[in-house]
Amino acid sequence: MAPRSSVPPVLEAIGLRKTYGDVVALHGLDLSIAAGEIFCLLGANGAGKTTTIQLFLGFIPPTAGCVRILGQDVATHALQTKQHIAYIPENVMLYPNLTGLENLKFFTTLAGHGDLDRATLGTYLDRAGLAPEAAGRRVGTYSKGMRQKVGIAMAMAKGAQALLLDEPTSGLDPKGSNEFSRLLQTMSAAGVGILMATHDIFRSKEIGARVGIMKHGQLVACMGTEDLSHSDLERIYLEHMHD
Amino acid sequence: MLWTVVRMDARNVRAEVSAWLALLLLATGVTYAAWSGAAAVHADRQAVATALTEQQTRMRDLQVRLHAVQAGQKQATSTEDPSDPALVGSTLAAVWAVLPQLPLASVAVGQRDLAAARVRITTQGPSGRSLQSDRPMTGPTRLLTGAFDLAFVLVALLPLVIIVLTYDLLAGERERGTLALVLAHPVSLATFVLGKALQRGLLLGSVTLGLALLAVAATVDGPWTSDDAVRMLLYLGTLMAYVGFWFAAAVAINVRGQTSAGNALALIGLWLALVVIVPGIVQVAVQATHPPPSRVELVNLTRAAASEIEAELSDLQGNHGADGKGTPAQNAQAATERLVAVQVALEKRAAPVLQAFGTQLAAQQALVNALRFLSPAIVLQEALGDVAGNGGHRLQQFHSQVDEFGQRWRNFFFSRVSARQRLTVADYAALPQFVFREESLPALGTRVGAGLMGLLLPTLLLIGWAGVGLRRGVRVM
Numbered sequence: 001m002a003p004r005s006s007v008p009p010v011l012e013a014i015g016l017r018k019t020y021g022d023v024v025a026l027h028g029l030d031l032s033i034a035a036g037e038i039f040c041l042l043g044a045n046g047a048g049k050t051t052t053i054q055l056f057l058g059f060i061p062p063t064a065g066c067v068r069i070l071g072q073d074v075a076t077h078a079l080q081t082k083q084h085i086a087y088i089p090e091n092v093m094l095y096p097n098l099t100g101l102e103n104l105k106f107f108t109t110l111a112g113h114g115d116l117d118r119a120t121l122g123t124y125l126d127r128a129g130l131a132p133e134a135a136g137r138r139v140g141t142y143s144k145g146m147r148q149k150v151g152i153a154m155a156m157a158k159g160a161q162a163l164l165l166d167e168p169t170s171g172l173d174p175k176g177s178n179e180f181s182r183l184l185q186t187m188s189a190a191g192v193g194i195l196m197a198t199h200d201i202f203r204s205k206e207i208g209a210r211v212g213i214m215k216h217g218q219l220v221a222c223m224g225t226e227d228l229s230h231s232d233l234e235r236i237y238l239e240h241m242h243d
Numbered sequence: 244m245l246w247t248v249v250r251m252d253a254r255n256v257r258a259e260v261s262a263w264l265a266l267l268l269l270a271t272g273v274t275y276a277a278w279s280g281a282a283a284v285h286a287d288r289q290a291v292a293t294a295l296t297e298q299q300t301r302m303r304d305l306q307v308r309l310h311a312v313q314a315g316q317k318q319a320t321s322t323e324d325p326s327d328p329a330l331v332g333s334t335l336a337a338v339w340a341v342l343p344q345l346p347l348a349s350v351a352v353g354q355r356d357l358a359a360a361r362v363r364i365t366t367q368g369p370s371g372r373s374l375q376s377d378r379p380m381t382g383p384t385r386l387l388t389g390a391f392d393l394a395f396v397l398v399a400l401l402p403l404v405i406i407v408l409t410y411d412l413l414a415g416e417r418e419r420g421t422l423a424l425v426l427a428h429p430v431s432l433a434t435f436v437l438g439k440a441l442q443r444g445l446l447l448g449s450v451t452l453g454l455a456l457l458a459v460a461a462t463v464d465g466p467w468t469s470d471d472a473v474r475m476l477l478y479l480g481t482l483m484a485y486v487g488f489w490f491a492a493a494v495a496i497n498v499r500g501q502t503s504a505g506n507a508l509a510l511i512g513l514w515l516a517l518v519v520i521v522p523g524i525v526q527v528a529v530q531a532t533h534p535p536p537s538r539v540e541l542v543n544l545t546r547a548a549a550s551e552i553e554a555e556l557s558d559l560q561g562n563h564g565a566d567g568k569g570t571p572a573q574n575a576q577a578a579t580e581r582l583v584a585v586q587v588a589l590e591k592r593a594a595p596v597l598q599a600f601g602t603q604l605a606a607q608q609a610l611v612n613a614l615r616f617l618s619p620a621i622v623l624q625e626a627l628g629d630v631a632g633n634g635g636h637r638l639q640q641f642h643s644q645v646d647e648f649g650q651r652w653r654n655f656f657f658s659r660v661s662a663r664q665r666l667t668v669a670d671y672a673a674l675p676q677f678v679f680r681e682e683s684l685p686a687l688g689t690r691v692g693a694g695l696m697g698l699l700l701p702t703l704l705l706i707g708w709a710g711v712g713l714r715r716g717v718r719v720m
Contacts, residue, residue, distance in 0.1 A: 054720070057719075059423070059719040059720065060716075061716070078431075082426075082427060082429040085427065087424065087427035091420060092424070095251070097254070097255055097259070098251075098254060106247070110244070110247060110248075110425065110429070110430050114247065
C-alpha cells in the first residue's frame with residue numbers, strides 16, 4: 001500500500017466488494033494510488049481487473065466498500081469525480097464519422113473545456129503523437145494506435161488527475177506500445193495518478209512504480225518495481241497463477 | 244452539456260446514410276400522399292361543381308318554362324310540367340345536399356370513399372337519400388389499403404422512420420464502445436440520452452412539421468378562416484404528440500439495455516401491435532358489438548319502394564280518367580295525391596330501418612371514440628379525420644342534416660300537393676336550400692383535445708418508465 005499522507009490519494013478503494021449473484025468478482029479490495037504514481041494491475045482474465053476499473057468509473061455500483069477519487073466518493077459524487085479522471089480502454093472507440101479533432105472537441109466539451117480552440121486541441125493531439133495531417137481525417141480511417149493517441153490527447157486536454165487504463169497496449173505493435181508507455185510516463189511526471197490493468201509483465205515493470213497481482217477478485221500481491229527484475233516479476237506472477 | 248450532446252449527435256446523424264434514406268422515404272411518402280389526397284379532393288370538388296352547375300341550369304330552365312307556360316306560350320306536358328309540385332319535387336327540381344370540403348380535406352380523405360359527401364334530394368324513396376358514393380373504390384388494391392393520403396403516411400409510415408432513427412439510440416453507443424468513453428466524462432446518462440433523443444426528435448419533428456405544412460399549403464383550397472387555423476393547430480399539435488409518443492417508446496426500449504437488433508425488433512413489434520393489430524381488433528370489436536347496419540337491406544328497401552312508387556305511378560297514369568268519374572284534370576290530381584300518400588306510407592315503413600341504421604352508426608362511432616385510446620394510431624387517424632372534415636362524426640352530422648332537409652323538401656312539395664296548389668315563380672325562389680351547419684369549434688376541440696390527452700398520457704408513462712431505467716443505470720460495456 002502507498003504511505004498515508006494528508007493529501008488524499010488520487011485513486012482509492014476501501015474494502016471494495018462486487019458480487020454478481022453468487023459470483024464474487026471483487027473480494028474486499030484495498031488500494032491507494034498517489035499523484036504521479038503508475039500502478040499496474042496484473043492478473044488472468046476474469047481476475048477482477050476490469051471490474052475494479054468499472055467501479056472507479058462508477059459504471060457499476062459496489063456491493064460493499066467504497067471508491068474514492070481525490071477523496072470524493074464515486075457513489076455520491078459521480079459527476080464531480082469524473083471531472084478528474086480519464087479512461088482509456090483496450091480499444092478507444094471514437095465516433096467514426098467525426099475527425100480526430102472533432103472527437104477531441106466533443107469529449108473535451110463534455111469534460112467542461114468547451115472553450116479550447118482548434119489550435120490548442122491540435123497541440124494536444126500533436127503532443128499525444130498523432131500526425132497533424134491525421135487530425136483532420138475521419139476517425140473511421142484510424143488505426144488502433146492512432147485512436148489510443150486521441151484517447152491520451154483527451155486525458156491531457158481534460159487535465160485529468162487520474163488515468164484509468166484497461167489493457168491499453170493490447171494489440172499495439174512494439175513501437176506503438178513503447179510510444180504509449182512514454183506518454184504515460186510523461187503524464188505521470190506531470191502528477192497524474194495512473195491505474196493500468198494489463199497482461200504485459202514487461203511493460204508493468206518498465207513503467208509501473210508498483211505492481212499488484214489479482215486473482216479471483218483478490219489482490220494477492222503488491223510490490224514496488226524498483227528492486228525487481230523482469231524475470232523476478234514474471235516468476236512471482238506465475239507462482240501466484242500456479243498455486 | 245445537453246446542447247453539446249445535441250450538436251455532436253447532429254453531426255453523427257448527418258453522416259448516417261440510413262438516416263438520410265429514412266427522411267427521403269418520409270419526404271417521398273408525404274409528397275405522394277399530398278398529391279394523392281389533393282387529387283381526390285380535386286375530383287370531389289369537380290364532381291360537386293359539375294353537379295351544382297347542372298342543377299343551376301336545370302332550375303333556370305324550369306323557371307323559364309314556367310314563365311312560358313303561365314304566359315300561354317307553351318303547353319306543359321304531364322312529364323315536364325314545371326308547376327306540378329309532385330313532379331318537380333320528385334324529379335325535375337331534385338337538388339344536391341353537399342358536405343362542404345374544408346381547406347384541410349386532403350389531409351385525410353379516407354371516409355369519403357365509403358360515405359357519400361353529396362346526396363341527391365327528391366321527394367321519392369326513403370328519406371330521398373342516395374346511398375351511392377360519388378367516388379367508388381378504385382380496384383382491389385385500394386380496397387385493401389384504403390386511401391394513400393397524408394393521414395396514412397403520418398399514422399403508419401412516420402413511426403417506422405422514427406424507429407430507423409432511434410432503435411440504436413443508446414444500444415448503438417454501447418455496441419460501438421463510445422458509451423463507456425462518454426460516461427467516463429462528467430455527463431449523466433439521462434442528459435446523454437435526452438440530448439440524443441432531443442436532437443433526433445427536433446430533426447424529425449421539424450422535417451415532419453415542415454412537410455406536413457408544405458403538403459397542406461400545396462393542396463389547400465378554398466377560403467381560410469380562423470376556425471381553419473384552429474383546426475391546423477389541432478392537426479399539428481396531435482401530430483407532434485404522436486411523434487413524441489414514438490420517441491418516448493424508443494427511449495424507454497433503449498434504456499432496457501437490449502442490443503440494437505433487440506430494440507429494433509421490440510419497436511417493430513410495438514408498431515405492428517399499435518398500428519396494425521389493435522386497430523384491427525378495435526374494428527372487429529366494433530363490428531361484433533354493433534353489427535353494421537345492412538346497407539343491402541336499405542338499398543333493397545329503397546329499390547322496392549321506388550318500384551312500388553313506379554308501379555303505383557304507372558297504374559295511376561294508366562287508369563286516371565278511365566273510371567270516368569271525373570275530368571282528366573281531377574283524375575290526375577287524385578292520382579298525384581294517392582302517389583304522395585303511397586310515398587308517405589313507404590317512408591313510414593322505411594323509418595325504423597333508417598333509424599336503426601343511424602343508431603348503429605352512431606353506436607359504432609361512439610365505441611371507436613372510446614376504444615381509440617388503445618392505440619395512438621387510432622387517436623391520430625381519428626384526429627386527422629376530424630380536422631380534415633372527413634371524419635365519421637362530421638359525416639354523421641351531414642347525413643342527419645340531410646335527413647332533416649329531405650323532410651323539409653317533402654313537406655314543401657307535399658303541402659302544395661295536398662292543398663292542390665300549382666307552383667309559381669315565387670315558390671321556386673322559396674325552395675328549401677341545404678346549408679350544412681358545422682360542428683362548433685369547442686366541440687371539435689374537446690374531441691380532438693381528448694385524443695391529444697390520450698397521446699400525452701402514454702407518452703408521459705413511457706418517459707417515467709425510461710426515467711426509472713435511467714436512474715437504475717444501464718449496462719455500459
